[in-house]
Each structure stands twice: as structure tokens, then as C-alpha cells.
Amino acid sequence: MNVFAIIGQVVLGTLAEIGALTRFIWLSVSHIFRPPFFWRLVAQQMLRIGYFSLPVVALTAFFTGGALALQIYYGGNSFNSESIVATIVALGITRELGPVLGGLMVAGRVSAAIAAELGTMRVTEQIDALTTLSTNPHKYLVVPRVVAAVVTLPLLVFIADIIGIMGGFVVSTGSLDFNAGVYVKNTADFLKLDDVTSGLIKAAVFGFIIATMGCFHGFNSKGGAQGVGRATTNAVVTASILILAANYVMTSLLFAN
Amino acid sequence: MSEAKIELRNVSKRFGKKVVLDGINLTVPKGESLVVIGGSGTGKSVMIKCVLGIIRPDSGQIFVDGKNVLKMDASEREKVLRKFGMLFQGAALFDSLPVWENVAFGLIQGRKMKRKQAKDIAIEKLAKVGLAAEVGELYPAELSGGMQKRVGLARAIAADPEIIFFDEPTTGLDPIMADVINDLIVDSVKDLGATTLSITHDMASARKIADKVAMIHKGKIIWAGSRAEVDDSGNAYVDQFIHGRADGPIQMEVLKP
Incomplete structure (x- = not known):
């Protein structure tokens, strides 16, 4: 096969995939605002996506905050390190590391679980069965997961912010002998509301990406156990890459001025 | 004609x-x-x-x-x-829901019937395919292939389509169970x-x-x-x-x- 044929095939394949994804997102989003609403399922998904992700996200945030404090201290000028460490930990966690690392951890956990569950439902015809029972599968399966993820991710990241800053605080006061009161004062002085809200906006977008990728790949899986496995991998990989790409775009938009 | x-x-x-x-x-x-x-x-x-x-x-x-x-x-x-009602080849029961809720699914989600009333109908339909009311409380994974098919049949006829x-309808069943299913199909259709x-x-x-x-x-x-x-x-x-x-x-x- 010649080079142009290969390039052509790749381009067409990619365009077809983008088209299918756009259609999928449109179908799902349009069902968010049309009754009936499945509140029970939203609550159930919030528990599964949000609450059960807490330990993972909390541990990630704590160790990241701690490591960040050490890096800044070792790498920085030790003259005014006391004020710099507190400030940079607070800004780094709330603006970037909290949402991005939290998002990636949840992507690994939740996108995979959603893709595996919906993928199995697809290959065992359970999704077709929904249609025959006059229930729209987008409304019943996709919408609750997307809504739950968009709502819970900011909450998770807010908790991650607090725990991440605490991680920095514990390391700074514990092993670097900083004054606790000064650390808290520096954090409070330099941290602005915008820093936190920008991170939470990012988190909501990441939540959308995580749930949508899990659902999309699960819905389109075919070919038995192997197909479900492939869907799971693709869901995690695409969700992670889209989170990082979206993070860059949002950082450049949110902090442009 | x-x-x-x-x-x-x-x-x-x-x-x-x-x-x-x-x-x-x-x-x-x-x-x-x-x-x-x-x-x-x-x-x-x-x-x-x-x-x-x-x-x-x-x-x-x-x-x-x-x-x-x-x-x-x-x-x-x-x-x-x-x-329409449909009996799928692999029964396609929702494995996250108990048997009675599978049978009542179209009534609750599609027709907005109260859960209590839908459960009574589900138990009645289960009786029609020769399954006891206690089976309703089990999950699909706990049933044999023949029982799953019968639950699938009960679900297909639940909303009087x-x-x-x-x-x-008989694939994967032993010849006797296959004949039982055939009889049930003939009876319920009549x-x-x-x-x-x-x-x-x-x-x-x-x-x-x-x-x-x-x-x-x-x-x-x-x-x-x-x-x-x-x-x-x-x-x-x-x-x-x-x-x-x-x-x-x-x-x-x-x-x-």
C-alpha cells in the first residue's frame, strides 16, 4: 500500500471517529434537559464516581502537596523560602495539580469502570433491550453518569485542594521546621478566590470528559470480552489525553490576563 | 387475507x-x-x-x-x-437489577407506573412463566440459563405488547427446557x-x-x-x-x- 493511501485512511478514520463522538455528545447533552429525569440513578452515580474516589484523590493530593513543598524548598532560595513555599504550594495545587492529578486519577478509576460496564451491556444486548422497553439508553445510562461526574469532580477537587495544601503544611512544619502560623498566614494572604474557582471550573470540564469517554467507548464496544477490554483501555487513554489538552487550553484562556 | x-x-x-x-x-x-x-x-x-x-x-x-x-x-x-416486546437470544437481563425489577422495567421506566403496582404485575408475569415470587428477589446472575430465558419472556410480555x-428463543437450552419455552411462548401469545x-x-x-x-x-x-x-x-x-x-x-x- 502506498503512503498516500495510508495517510488517507488514517485521516478518514479520525474524521469518522470525531463525527461519531460529536453525534454521541449531542444526543447525550440534549437528553440532559429533556424529561424524564432519573434522579435515583444520578444519586447512585454520584456515590460511585464521587464518594468512592475520595481516598484515591485525597492520597494523591496529600503526597503531591508534600513533594511540592520539598521541591520548592530545595530548589529555591532559602532566604525567603518560608513565604515562597506556602504561596507556590497553594497556587500550584489549586490552579494545576489538584484538578489535573485528581482528574487523571478519577479518569483511571471511573472511565475504565464505565466503559467496562456499558461495554458488557452492549455485547450482551442489554443496551438494545433498553430500547425495546421504551427507555432511551442515552437518557438512562449516559446522562446520569455525565451529570454525576460534572457535579462531583469540582467537589472532589475542592477537597483535594484542602488536603494538598495540608500536605505542604505538614511537610513544611514537620521536616522543614517552618512556623505553622506564618505558613497559614502566607497561604491565606496569597491565595485568591480566582485561583480556587479556576481549578473547580477545570474539574467540571474534566468530569465531563471522564464520563463521556467512558460512555462513548463502552457504547461502541463490539466483539465480546476482547472488545470490552479494548474499550476500557481506549476510554482511559483518550480521557487522560483530553484532560491534559483541555487543561492547557483552559489555562491559556483563564489566565490570559 | x-x-x-x-x-x-x-x-x-x-x-x-x-x-x-x-x-x-x-x-x-x-x-x-x-x-x-x-x-x-x-x-x-x-x-x-x-x-x-x-x-x-x-x-x-x-x-x-x-x-x-x-x-x-x-x-x-x-x-x-x-x-413491542422482545425476547433476546441471551435474555439480555439487566444484571444490576433484581429479577422482578427486570420484568417491571418497561412498566416503571417506560410507562411511569408506581413501583409497588409494577412489582405486583411482575410477580404475576413470573408466575405465568412458572417462576415463584421468591425468584423475583434474586439477581439474574444467580439463575440458570433456562430460568433467565423465562424471566426474559416475562419481561417481554410484561407490558402486554x-x-x-x-x-x-431456544438456543443454548436442553431439548426439554427448549420445549417448555416453546409451550410458554405459544400460551402467552395466545x-x-x-x-x-x-x-x-x-x-x-x-x-x-x-x-x-x-x-x-x-x-x-x-x-x-x-x-x-x-x-x-x-x-x-x-x-x-x-x-x-x-x-x-x-x-x-x-x-x-
Whole structure:
């Protein structure tokens, strides 16, 4: 096969995939605002996506905050390190590391679980069965997961912010002998509301990406156990890459001025 | 001739280069039971999914009660779907829900019935397929294949549908359980006065549940007639199929050593 044929095939394949994804997102989003609403399922998904992700996200945030404090201290000028460490930990966690690392951890956990569950439902015809029972599968399966993820991710990241800053605080006061009161004062002085809200906006977008990728790949899986496995991998990989790409775009938009 | 409940006119569908349905013409008269026989991969399942709107055909027309379902918008289509019940090949029960909720699913989600009332109906339908009320509290994974099929049948008839589709109702069951399912199908259809369309390659099942038989081969209906006519159809394809011979006009795609 010649080079142009290969390039052509790749381009067409990619365009077809983008088209299918756009259609999928449109179908799902349009069902968010049309009754009936499945509140029970939203609550159930919030528990599964949000609450059960807490330990993972909390541990990630704590160790990241701690490591960040050490890096800044070792790498920085030790003259005014006391004020710099507190400030940079607070800004780094709330603006970037909290949402991005939290998002990636949840992507690994939740996108995979959603893709595996919906993928199995697809290959065992359970999704077709929904249609025959006059229930729209987008409304019943996709919408609750997307809504739950968009709502819970900011909450998770807010908790991650607090725990991440605490991680920095514990390391700074514990092993670097900083004054606790000064650390808290520096954090409070330099941290602005915008820093936190920008991170939470990012988190909501990441939540959308995580749930949508899990659902999309699960819905389109075919070919038995192997197909479900492939869907799971693709869901995690695409969700992670889209989170990082979206993070860059949002950082450049949110902090442009 | 009584009026047509379902009519397919020149329905075609291809996946990539593979032509699955090649101009299907088929009529199911009201209140009758039509069984479509044919080998694996001849397009039987795709045909049923086209009528249900799960797969969209490339060309042709599909009429339900004289109305072309392919020209309908989503809400009209949903109304038509309420007339249908379907028993899937693998039963396709929702494994996250207990048995009674599976049976009551169409009533609760599709028809907004109160859970209590829907549960009573579910238990009544389970009794109809010979399952005790206690089975309702179990989960699908705890049931044997034959029990799952019976739950699937109870779910298909739960909302008293006008039309029921059976996709390989006896596949994967022992001959005795297969006959039990056949009897249940005949009884429940008689009770409801429903129109049914079944696809199978099990001739024992076809002889038991069919009023009329049609044979599909390479995406076309090649023969149709009453149940009594099957044995002296004079059609070499039908003869080969009902007697299960390897030699004949139907050639399997098997490479000879």
C-alpha cells in the first residue's frame, strides 16, 4: 500500500471517529434537559464516581502537596523560602495539580469502570433491550453518569485542594521546621478566590470528559470480552489525553490576563 | 387475507462491503406467528433490529400498522416501540437489577407506573412463566440459563405488547427446557392475542410456534408458506435446511482440507 493511501485512511478514520463522538455528545447533552429525569440513578452515580474516589484523590493530593513543598524548598532560595513555599504550594495545587492529578486519577478509576460496564451491556444486548422497553439508553445510562461526574469532580477537587495544601503544611512544619502560623498566614494572604474557582471550573470540564469517554467507548464496544477490554483501555487513554489538552487550553484562556 | 401488522418492503442494509440484507420483503399478518428460519449470519438478527429501530436500514420501507416507521421522528417512534416486546437470544437481563425489577422495567421506566403496582404485575408475569415470587428477589446472575430465558419472556410480555419478537428463543437450552419455552411462548401469545415474529434455526421450535414460516438466505427471503407446507415446499434450500444436510445448494464458508 502506498503512503498516500495510508495517510488517507488514517485521516478518514479520525474524521469518522470525531463525527461519531460529536453525534454521541449531542444526543447525550440534549437528553440532559429533556424529561424524564432519573434522579435515583444520578444519586447512585454520584456515590460511585464521587464518594468512592475520595481516598484515591485525597492520597494523591496529600503526597503531591508534600513533594511540592520539598521541591520548592530545595530548589529555591532559602532566604525567603518560608513565604515562597506556602504561596507556590497553594497556587500550584489549586490552579494545576489538584484538578489535573485528581482528574487523571478519577479518569483511571471511573472511565475504565464505565466503559467496562456499558461495554458488557452492549455485547450482551442489554443496551438494545433498553430500547425495546421504551427507555432511551442515552437518557438512562449516559446522562446520569455525565451529570454525576460534572457535579462531583469540582467537589472532589475542592477537597483535594484542602488536603494538598495540608500536605505542604505538614511537610513544611514537620521536616522543614517552618512556623505553622506564618505558613497559614502566607497561604491565606496569597491565595485568591480566582485561583480556587479556576481549578473547580477545570474539574467540571474534566468530569465531563471522564464520563463521556467512558460512555462513548463502552457504547461502541463490539466483539465480546476482547472488545470490552479494548474499550476500557481506549476510554482511559483518550480521557487522560483530553484532560491534559483541555487543561492547557483552559489555562491559556483563564489566565490570559 | 387479514391486514398486515408489520411489513418490510425492499429493505437493504450493508456493513462496509458486506451486504447483510439484500432487499427483504416480508409481511406479518395481524395476530399471526411468523417464524423466519435461516442459518447463522444470514441477516436474521439485523432484520429484527431494523424493525425495532436499533439499526437503520440503507434503503427500503418498514411499516408497522400501516405507518412507515423510518419516516417518523423520535417521539413518534417511541410510541410505536411501546407496542413491542422482545425476547433476546441471551435474555439480555439487566444484571444490576433484581429479577422482578427486570420484568417491571418497561412498566416503571417506560410507562411511569408506581413501583409497588409494577412489582405486583411482575410477580404475576413470573408466575405465568412458572417462576415463584421468591425468584423475583434474586439477581439474574444467580439463575440458570433456562430460568433467565423465562424471566426474559416475562419481561417481554410484561407490558402486554401487541407485537413480540423472539430472537433464537431456544438456543443454548436442553431439548426439554427448549420445549417448555416453546409451550410458554405459544400460551402467552395466545393469551395476549399478539402478533409475533421469531427468528430461529431450531426446526423443532419453528414447527411448534409458527403459523407461517419464511426462509432467509443471503439477505433475501427465498421461500414463505404455512407451517404445513414446510415439509413439501419443493424448495431445495428449505429442504436442505429443515433436514440439516451439509450437502445441497447452501454452501457453508468452510475450507475443505
